[in-house]
Amino acid sequence: MLDLTNVSITFHKNTVNERKALDQVSLHLDSGDFVTVIGSNGAGKSTLLNAISGSYEIDKGKIVLDDKDLSYLKEFKRAKYIGRLFQDPLKGTAPNMTIEENLGLAYSRGRRRGLSMGIKKADEKLFREKLSQLGLGLEDRMKTKVGLLSGGQRQALTLMMATIVTPSLLLLDEHTAALDPKTAAQVMNITDEIVKENNITTMMITHNIENALEYGNKTIVMSQGKIVLELSGERRKNMTMEQLMELYSNTAHETFSDKMLL
Ligand SMILES: Nc1ncnc2c1ncn2[C@@H]1O[C@H](COP(=O)(O)OP(=O)(O)OP(=O)(O)O)[C@@H](O)[C@H]1O
Ligand SMILES: [Mg+2]
Structure with a gap:
């Protein structure tokens, strides 16, 4: 189980470059949830994963993983519970x-x-x-x-x-984005198998809308440091890529970047 409550991170505070990368983000995941995370460039997706893993210290809020309060725990201590993959092999x-x-x-x-x-x-x-x-x-x-x-x-x-060693949480940040399409599909299938077999609570950032709907049981959409949409159950099951993109544009008031359509 993962619980985020009002998690905020602001970069370059009190300067002209001030940027609210995470703006009061709250999220609840049950054990075994596999969530796909989408949103345009700079929406705060990687920052969210970095906040959870402890790579970035949060300004405010609370992060609880399986009843352990991680909010201000050092990154190397969280690494015991959290597995991570990045874009770069x-x-x-x-x-x-x-x-x-x-x-x-x-x-x-x-x-x-x-x-x-x-x-x-x-x-x-x-x-x-x-x-x-x-x-x-x-x-x-x-x-x-x-x-x-x-x-x-x-x-x-x-x-x-x-x-x-089965982690409590697996964080994947566009981990197939740097691979050729065939290899990416292969690694994606392996990911799905491992996650399902071990019932690992997983968050996966992807720019591939098709993957975002195909894999996992929930999808969250981020825009400007906030989670603007959460999809699960029947609503998600019946959603097409086109409907999701339209919903995104209406909710976030911005369109998917070209990269998202790949
Ligand atoms: N270490 C940092 N220092 C300053 N600003 C940062 C830092 N990390 C992220 N940001 C800023 O926070 C915002 C969110 O960035 P983030 O990397 O989380 O976006 P993203 O949704 O992962 O985008 P992408 O799809 O391009 O990977 C951006 O404006 C980014 O410039
Ligand atoms: Mg990112």
Whole structure:
């Protein structure tokens, strides 16, 4: 369960560049909710995820995840509960370490054992199983340095690392946007599988309206630092891309940027 209450962030306060990136945002997610987040450039989507992960300190408000008050907790402490993926496949993995070593690091996160104790046979078996789920053949390349993988392979591996110890919350910030369409679709399917299988509460920012309606069980629309629309249930199920775009224009008083239509 995630509860945001009146979360606000203003950048460059008391200057001409003052910008309310988050303006009293409140949001409730039940455990296992998979929310897609859309909105035009600069709407505050990434800032919202950064506020939740602790990358940005909030000015006001409250953030509660599974009864833990995260509002002013340091980012590295929140990382124990929150998995994250970004647009850039180079983020999130260590290029000079092997696939196996990267997974070992991720697996030891939140547990006492460090990588120094080496990768146990049992762990190796688990990693192999997990990797084969991805369907990319990475299970046969466990000793390959991650820097040699393609963007899509790295993003799939990062996803695996973010979820190998099931997080309370998974935050995805346009994590397929830098991939070619075929690879993006593949990583999106893997994401959906992992999220469903582990019932992970997930927030996914996307500029792809089709994905926003197809995946997950809720959609929120942001504009100028606010959540201006929340869709779920039958209303969302019956909504077409065209209807959503029209609704967006009427609610946010702006049209989707060209990027949104891709
Ligand atoms: N670290 C920062 N310092 C100053 N301003 C920032 C910072 N991060 C974001 N902003 C500003 O806050 C506003 C919201 O930005 P944000 O990155 O959250 O938008 P977004 O919805 O993710 O857009 P995009 O679709 O382009 O990724 C923008 O005006 C942006 O310039
Ligand atoms: Mg963004």
